[in-house]
Amino acid sequence: MQCRILVVYYSRSGTTRQIAEMLASELGADIEAIRERRAAEMRLGARGYVRSLIDALRHRPADVLPPLHDVSAYDAIVVGAPVWARGAAPPALAWLKAQRAQIRHVALFCSLGARGSRPALEQMAKAAGKAPLAVCAITARDLHRHTDGTKRQGFGQKLRRRLAKLREAEWVM
Numbered sequence: 001m002q003c004r005i006l007v008v009y010y011s012r013s014g015t016t017r018q019i020a021e022m023l024a025s026e027l028g029a030d031i032e033a034i035r036e037r038r039a040a041e042m043r044l045g046a047r048g049y050v051r052s053l054i055d056a057l058r059h060r061p062a063d064v065l066p067p068l069h070d071v072s073a074y075d076a077i078v079v080g081a082p083v084w085a086r087g088a089a090p091p092a093l094a095w096l097k098a099q100r101a102q103i104r105h106v107a108l109f110c111s112l113g114a115r116g117s118r119p120a121l122e123q124m125a126k127a128a129g130k131a132p133l134a135v136c137a138i139t140a141r142d143l144h145r146h147t148d149g150t151k152r153q154g155f156g157q158k159l160r161r162r163l164a165k166l167r168e169a170e171w172v173m
Ligand SMILES: Cc1cc2nc3c(=O)[nH]c(=O)nc-3n(C[C@H](O)[C@H](O)[C@H](O)COP(=O)(O)O)c2cc1C
Pocket: 010, 011, 012, 013, 014, 015, 016, 017, 049, 050, 052, 053, 056, 082, 083, 084, 085, 086, 087, 111, 112, 113, 114, 115, 116
């Protein structure tokens, strides 16, 4: 039986959304955006940038809406976030914290200019409360040089391999 995967992402300016959409299509997964309770417009433009930066620097928790999909019905949730101030964007962290009890297995990716993927992915794993089955960081350079596809595929293959192993182990027990 095929594993059920849900790709969940937060995106302010569209890059993480594009990566998430490609991943979901490659994995044959469902997809959903993380939505904040406040209007998405408050993150846009120069003011939105500064607000987002301050939120990230102050570790201000975001107020996110509950997911539309039933998270507990999936074998794995893939969560994607942009890097803000060398950490994961607060809406993605808030979503992971709120859903951690419903998540069976998690895989994580981030999109970024250049720096901060490691602390961002660590923060996300901590918020999820479990070790990720696979992680991936896609930089602006990857997108520019078209190396993002190779990274995404490696990430997807690792996730599928690890899920298959876990399923085998569950059958043995
Ligand atoms: C408030 C803010 C802070 C950012 N901080 C970083 C950073 O520390 N390191 C980095 O490489 N990119 C940083 N970026 C760039 C974003 O991570 C990058 O452009 C990302 O791909 C945007 O994803 P999105 O289009 O899905 O919102 C920052 C962007 C914003 C808006």
